[in-house]
Amino acid sequence: MAHRIEVYTKVNDTRSEIMKKKLTSLGFSINESKVADVYTINKDFNQDELDRIAKTLSNPVSQTYLIDQPNKEIEFDFALEIGFLPGVTDNEAHTAKETIEDLLKTKFEDEQSVHTTKLTFIKGTNLTEKQIQQAGESLANKLIQRIHVKSHDQFEKDNGMDLNIPKVNLKPHPKADKIDLNIPEEELLKLGKKGIPNKDGTRRGPLALDKEYLHTIKAYFEKEGRQPTDIELESLAQTWSEHCKHTIFAAKIDDNEEGLYKGYIKKATKEIRNKKGDKDFCVSVFKDNSGGIIFDENWVITDKAETHNSPSALDPLGGAVTGIVGVNRDTIGFGLGAKPIINKYGFCVGYPDDEEPLYRNKEHTERALSPKRIFEGVIDGVNTGGNQSGIPTPQGFVYFDDGYKGKPLIFVGTVGLIPREVNGKPSWEKQAKPGDKVVVIGGRVGQDGIHGATFSSEALSAGSPATAVQIGDPITQKKLSDAIVKEARDLDLYNSITDCGAGGISCSVAEMAKECGGCIVELDKVPLKYPNLEPWKIWISESQERMTFAIPPEKLDTFMKLMEKRGVEAKVIGEFNDTDRCVINFNGETIMDLEMDFLHDGLPRKEITTTYTQKQHEEPFAEKPENLTKTLLDMISRPNLCSYQFISYQYDHIVQGGAVIGPLQGKGKINGPSSVTKPFPDTEKAIVCSQGITAKYSHIDTYHMAACAIDTAVRNIIATGGDLQHTALMDNFCWCSSNEPERLGQLKSAAQACYDYATKYETPYISGKDSMFNDFKGFDSQGNPIKISVPPTLLISSTSVISDATKSISIDPKFPNDLVYIIGETAIELGASEYFEYLEKGKYGNSVPKVDAEKALKMYRKFQEATEKRLIASALSPSAGGIGITLAKKAMAGQLGMEIDLTKIPKSQDINREDYLLFSESQTRFIVTINPDKKEEFETLFAQIPHAQIGKITENDKFTLKGFNGSNIVDTDIKTLTENYKRTFNSY
Amino acid sequence: MKPKAIILTGYGINCEEETAWCFEKTGGEAEIVHINDLIENPNRLSDYQILAIPGGFSYGDDTGSGNAYANKIKNNLTEQIINFAKQDKLIIGICNGFQILANTGLVPAIDDKYGERQVALMRNKTARYECRWTWLKNTSKKCVWTRDIDLLHLPVAHGEGNFYAESEILNKIKENDQVAFKYVNEDSSPANQKFPINPNGALEDIAAITDPSGRILGMMPHPERFLAFTNEEGWELKKERLIREGSALPKDGEGLKIFKNAVQYFL
Known part of the structure; x- marks a missing residue:
């Protein structure tokens, strides 16, 4: 009972x-x-x-x-x-x-x-x-x-509530089904799109296999002289999915034979590494779960950023938990196992006050979650996942746009730490060997997360499978993580390790089998959450908190005993071999037997033709506002510019004892764009992290959007005291409608900028990811069909290694009478800016900010010299909201007054509107404060770079900006600024 | 001889490495031991002079923070732990470690009832995880761990730190000089429950308590997260002042004082 x-x-x-x-x-x-x-x-x-x-x-x-x-x-x-x-x-x-x-x-x-x-x-x-x-x-x-x-x-x-036992009751299904591919073309396409039919006429969920793929598969099985089983089809669909194979980035694009990935991203890294020669700091790029760069003579740091967009749209909490703990596994799965030391997040969602409902179906029975619900849910998710895992989260951002209303973009990232050598071998190399046992450890397998990989390769609609939702269990993973990176790794107990992510063991085992040339799996050995799960589901389930290992037989016993003592479930499910085949047995029968080559490389390469149209956008008509003080206070309370301290305070950003600069800076606790972490108490060497996102510019031009994202990520590093010569980048593309030539043209253009600017800055990409179909298809409240696409989004994550943590620079002015300088020039660059959205929403204008890499490079090198000499007391680079917002944030951070003369600002063109000058989003600028005693030294150092002293820090709490005619056009105080900056999310 | 500290870990404890570092830095010897290894061989506890239960998220706070880990101790190690507590040895529980000590009944152990739960660390009044810096006033003369400390700046990071005890227990804690730290303003004036000075709503602003002997300390704030000068909130301003004065920058953080007191106790 x-x-x-x-x-x-x-x-x-x-x-x-x-x-x-x-x-x-x-x-x-x-x-x-x-x-x-x-x-x-x-x-x-x-x-x-x-x-x-x-x-x-x-x-x-x-x-x-x-x-x-x-x-x-x-x-x-x-x-x-x-x-x-x-x-x-x-x-x-x-x-x-x-x-x-x-x-x-x-x-x-x-x-x-x-x-x-x-x-x-x-x-x-x-x-x-x-x-x-x-x-x-x-x-x-x-x-x-x-x-x-x-x-x-x-x-x-x-007599009370009921005794309810939620048990899963599945009918026994001991076999794999044969699937007939000799069916009418229409049926075949339906099979690819909607999935394998069940006996009752329902479908098993999307395979996301298009016509060409289906015919390639059909031909393969004709050659093999038999019909495929359901598990074979599902397995191919997982392995060949856009999510796993990045088919669009791999495709030939127009006349570029190499495609986006090899022809732009990877090419940039390759050229930079060659050019850097013995100063190359990359050790493992693009081939492992994370990218790895040198930290010092003994250690390597890893970095990886991921998205969990589709799951988060359906279940924001679960989607974000599994997102963050999932990317932690990309760290644990780097090389022989790195320890996660920094978590990062980025939430791109619709405006939380937008309550206009969206529906997944015409009948209005399936309402999409509101932006606010999604926002709160994903915040909770990273809270649960990050805090429980004991990994600090000092770095993150929130970004709002109407385009994220139907499908949010949920970025998560993790930096890891691993010795350069483990047991006398380079830690980033690993290889499964024939005869090694296939061992899975961690959580058990259930129906959760079926079709996650193929699902995220499709747009979100009413047919999206609910089983794509996964629930995270951070503590199960913490036990696993500790057992691996704090014990088993250094005991030399395995030859290879990888994460079970998208596609579950179907991807992790088959992927690792490439290292030796084949595998045989006994699928009935996989530990299940409940009995009678169909074999194809066991194989592709994305149940969380699992990792896969290749363990030499002689070390198996020690490994299994260690796992048992650490409360981690481990199970041998097969053996690696060199047969060139991936074979699965279930209940004594072979249900899958595929050539390794076909499984991994059998997919036909796509060819993409793109178009690109430069659009003209309407300029906002609005006159300069009468009262710019009010405008500034309005601007600083806008969701994209205001405080999100309620997130920073609820994320543990100091665990592991390495916090240097956190998410909230200065006495005013202002959200800064970068963070600094010192992983070892005994040395001053530190890691600077930042992120750049400028997706709104995609409304005008994706090339400049990408250039600005890169410049933002890089100059935030510089402003914080980072070292450009030891800075690595990551690219996360989140595109929309990637089957439309125009969207693909925009993608190509962004990739071109990625190549151009990374090679100029000599900042290599070490890892990246793409998510191509971030569109919502549904119905509005009148029942009309509606499609909402995200603005083409590129997140650039930047990571830099600095030799002395005490030389890092925070954003807050330190003392009254310190001098305020701006470095860099301002132009009328307000296209798709925060200010234009404030003035007249929907009128983007055309003057998108552009980056001159040559000029930027000169400036950044000088800035680094100033950092080295400790000339700069505080620094913050203008980004969204321009100079006006940057000055206000600095004054609030220091909780000190500020007197500024706007006429002193260096301009690269005539600017006759004070509001434009204040809110232009020109890139490559810094606002710094310095000790007055250092004035001469500072000015001499920056003699060749446009710069000007524009004011000073004051004892009182006044914040004044002097306009073109010599009188104050903004006149307020620190308290009022701070109240406005913090009011928007006050009730969160 | 260096005093030996055992740092317990496992099941979601996550501050063991920096806690161990703090003991070593201040002259002790630290060993991180998984609780299952201790359960397998409980008598090895007698090899150590100091027992530390670090911060973390044991069992994900399921069934109440610290409760499941405490149950693991009670179900398997009661005798050894109580025995350890009654000797002239030291025990510290930080954050999750404090929650575990409270649930195991090692603090406050009023009327020498070691092993009986007498206080609770409840959900923060904000109903949210709070990661922020606090000022702490040392209010105990008997506590070994807080000797020669008056005011200390340390961060908290927890979802359940709202200290609660029934008035009879609370009165005895106070009468016995067992309140180790209270949350205060930077000028040492009482927080009087005001958020965020008192970050969790703790009764009488209590941040840390000891057992009747003063040798066992349970504290919500994290001394091991202020191990370096650059850890402290506001260090950047201090740095700039020191540079302008021409002074050298310190290296160590003030959280180390707690660990130093423990190590010194045996020297």
Whole structure:
């Protein structure tokens, strides 16, 4: 018999108060709410045992509990219980089960289980059952959770809530199905698009195989003289997916035979490395889970950025958790295993105050999540994943645009640390050998994340599979991570390691098998969350927190024992060999037998033809605003420019003890664009990280968009005291409609800029990723079809190594009377700027900012000299919002007054509007403050670079900007600025 | 001989490396040991003079922060841990480690009831994880770990640090001089529950408590995250001042004082 334990908090019940607030904010009239944690234990225990269990799961100081009886003391109108759907990972239940097993020295058998739910008692005015059901739907996510509502009467009648055991019941399916490809062309295409048909007529979900791919597969199996099995088709679809093979970046593009990746990105890195010669700091680029560069004589640092866009659109919390812990695995999977030391994030979402609904279907039964819900969910996700993993998150940004409303872009990144040598060998080299055992460790396999890889290669629509959602379990991964990078690696227990990401073991095992030339897998050995999972699902499931190893037989025993002692589940599922085939057995039968060459390289190469049209955009007509003080205060409270400190404070950015410059700088706690981390307490060597994103410029020109993203990422590094000679970049392209020649033309143009600017700055790309179909297809509130595409987006992540952390530079002015300088020239470059969006939304204009790399390079080299001489007391580079926002952020950061004369600003063209001068987004500029004693030295150093002293820091708290006619056009104070800067997300 | 510290880890503890470094830096010897290895051989605990349970996210805070890890200790190591606590040895629990000590009943151990849960660290009043710097006032004369410290600047990073005890226990904690740190303003004036000076809503602004002997310390703030000069919030301003004065920049962080006190206790 199953039992139910309810735990109530008796003092400081913050959660119940928050619940009341949430319900009230949803528009319900709530007097009282009370939340309880419920453990449903599906195993028989006697009363004494249950008492001990309840005591263990609760805290006698602050909590009470009930065992197998309803709460009779609480006054309520409705009880609302939210739990997980069958098969969804329930981390808390997992811990409770382990605790009970340890407490009573017992074991839960396969059929026995623990489940958790949250029970909320609600008392209000005139509440209806329907309303509470609605409230439940707002609080829960129907894709992963279930809701149960009972009225007070029903509760009394039933003597409480129900005992509900969410079990997955699958029919046994012991075999793989044969799939007939000799079907009419139309049917074949449908198979590729919608998936393999089930017996009941439904489809298994997208394979994302187009006509050419399908015919290549058909021809292969004709040659083999048999029909493919479902698992073979699914496996090919995973391996050949845009998500895994990056077919668009690999394709021949117009007359460029090499394509985007080899012909631009990789080419830049290759040329830079050659040019740098013995100063080349790259050790492993583009071939592993992360890229690796030299840190010092003993250590390598790794970097990787990923996106988790489609899962986050459906389940923002789960999508972001699995995103961040997933990219952590790209670190653990680098070389022989690196330790994650810095997490990064970037959230591109619709404006959170946009409440106009979107629907996935015409009937309006499937409403897309609102931008606010997505925003809050992904913030929570990186909080859960990052904080629980013990990895600091000092670096990140938020970026809002209407184009991200249907499909958000959720960037996550991780820097790792690994010794240059592990057991006397270069740490970044690894190779599975014939005879090595295939071992998977970590989480178990369920239906979660089926078709993630093929799904993200398609636009988001009503047909998007709910099983693409995955729930993260950061602690399972933390155990795994510690066991590998803190123990097994240095014990030399494996030959190769890789992450199980998109495509699950179908990709990780087959990928590793390339290192030796084949593998044989016994699929029934894979540990499952629940019985009877079909073989093709086991093979491609993207259940999280797993890694794959190649382990020499003589080390297997030691490895398995170590994993057991660390609470990490490990299982041998096969063997690597050199047969040139990837073979899978299931229940004693061979269900997959593919040539390795065909599996990996059998896909026909695409050829892409592009077009490019330079569009003319309407210029905003608005006159210069009368009151520029008000304009500045409005601007600084805009979502793209204002404080997001509520995110910074809830992310642990100091764990591991290496924090130097964090996400909030100066006394004013202003969000800065870069961060500095010192990985070793004993040495001053440090890592500077930054990010550049300028996607709005894509409305005008993707070449300059990319150039500005690169310049932003690089000059933020320089402003923070970074070293251009030791800076690496990463490119993350998130494009839209990548089957349209025009979009592909824009892509090619951006790739060209990536090549041009990286080679100029000599900053190599060490890793990158692309996500090509970020479009939302659905319906608006009138039922009209609507397509929302993201603006073509390129995130450039930059990482630099500096020799002395104390030479890093923060953004806050330090002392009154320090001098304020601007370095670099300003032009009328307001196309697609934040200011134009403020003036007249939708009128982008045409004057997109452009980057002169030669000039920039000269400036950055001088800046580095100034850094070396400690001439610069504070620095911040103007980006979105221009000089006006930069000056304000600096003054607020120092909480010191500032007097500026705008007429002193060096300009490369006549600018006759003060607002344009203030908010132009010209690149390659810095605003710095210096010690007045250093004036001469500073000016001499920058003699050949456009620069000017534009004002000084003052003792009082006034912030004044003098305009063209000599009077103050902005006149405010630090307090008012700060209030406006911080008000937008005040209630978050 | 250098005093030996055992630093427990496993199941989501994540500050073990920097905690170990702090003991070594201040003259101790530190060994990081997975709790399962200690359970396998519990008697090895007697090799050490100091036991540290570092910060982290053991079991993802499931069933209450520190609870599941504490249960693991109680189910497998009760005798050895209580025995350790009663000797002239030192124990520290930082953040998650404090939550574990509280759930294991090693602090405050009022009426010498070691092993009984008497206080709780509840969800922050903001209902959110808070990572920020706080000022701490040493209010205990008996605590070994905080000797010669008056005011200390340290960061907190936790979701459940809201200290709570019933009034009878609280009174005894105070009467016995067992409050080690309180959250205060930079000028040492009381936080009086005001956020973010008191970052979690802790009763009477309590940030750290000891057992009756003063040898066991549980604290929410993280001394091991202020191990270098450049760790401190606002170091950039201090740096600029020192440079303009022509002074050298310090290297160490003030969080090390806590560890130094422990190591010195045995020298």
